[in-house]
Structures are given as structure tokens and as C-alpha cells.
Amino acid sequence: MPPDDSQNLITMLDDLGIVTRSVEHPPLRTIDDSKRLRGDLPGGHAKSLFLKDKKGGYWLLVALEQTRVDLRSAASLLQAPRFSFAGEQALARLLGVVPGAVSPFAAINDVHGQVCVVIEQRVLACGLLNCHPLRNDRTTTIATSDLLKFLEQVGHPPRIIDLPEVATSA
Secondary structure, three states: OOOOOHHHHHHHHHHOOOOEEEEEOOOOOOHHHHHHHOOOOOOEEEEEEEEEEOOOOEEEEEEEOOOOOOHHHHHHHOOOOOEEEOOHHHHHHHHOOOOOOOOHHHHHHOOOOOEEEEEEHHHHHOOEEEEOOOOOOEEEEEEHHHHHHHHHHOOOOOEEEOOOOOOOOO
């Protein structure tokens, strides 16, 4: 699938019987942009981190936008060597998206299964999740049960983890 071909993604979701709702908005590059410009959408809002472990493995960690992710704790939970953020070239090559458009939908582009998808348990508890459909000028709302169905269909059954709460300094 081409890097920004969100229409093919939506068509695939329709073919799977998955109901989604998409809204257009100005391009969102950060969570702060998203909070300011996305409008009032029901459900949780995804934060997707594209990570690389010390041994060269790739991970797509999906959490709620308000979750502070401690990479050391996440790596330990997943029994992975130390995490760092993967580069833009790997992001484009493996997930076919640009920074700011990363979401669990990008798993559709990892046709060789090189990326392990991980979802924070609190994401599933939301019932509805909002994330970018391979481009950052749209947000698509999907039932979390349907997101799991989609990920299974594209060969990326996710690992579900409980991320520890990280205290924020006042």
C-alpha cells in the first residue's frame, strides 16, 4: 500500500465489515496539535511510538495520548533489549508513513512482519479509539474490538500489556 493511501485502508476496513468514522482537519504533527485542532471526538486518542530495540527489532507501541511511557519499563515488560526511537527511514520503509502519521493502521504496510505491535491495555478499555488512517490530516474512529480484528487480518496480532503509571512532576 502506498505511504498515504488511506482510501485503500478504509476500503479494506469496509470489506471486513468494520465501521469507522473519519474526520478531516489540518495536519497534526504533535499531541498538542491534536488536542487543539482535532475537534470533539468520542473515545480515546492514540499515541503510537515506533521503537527499535538494541538487537535491531522493531516495535509499534500504541498507548493513550495521556500515557507517559517509560521506555525502560516497556522494554522490560516485553522482555526486549533496551528501546530507542526508530528513525524516519525505518518508519517509511517498514510502516510506509511519515512522522506524525504513525498509528496501528500502519501495520498494514509491514508485509514482511518485521514490526511487533503492542497495545496498552487501557487503549482497549476505551471502547473507541481515534488514530490517523496513514495520514495526519484525518482522524479515524474505530471500535477497539474492530482494531484487534483488523490487526489479526493483516498478520499483526498485538501483544497487550499493562504499562505502569509514570508519575509526573509538578
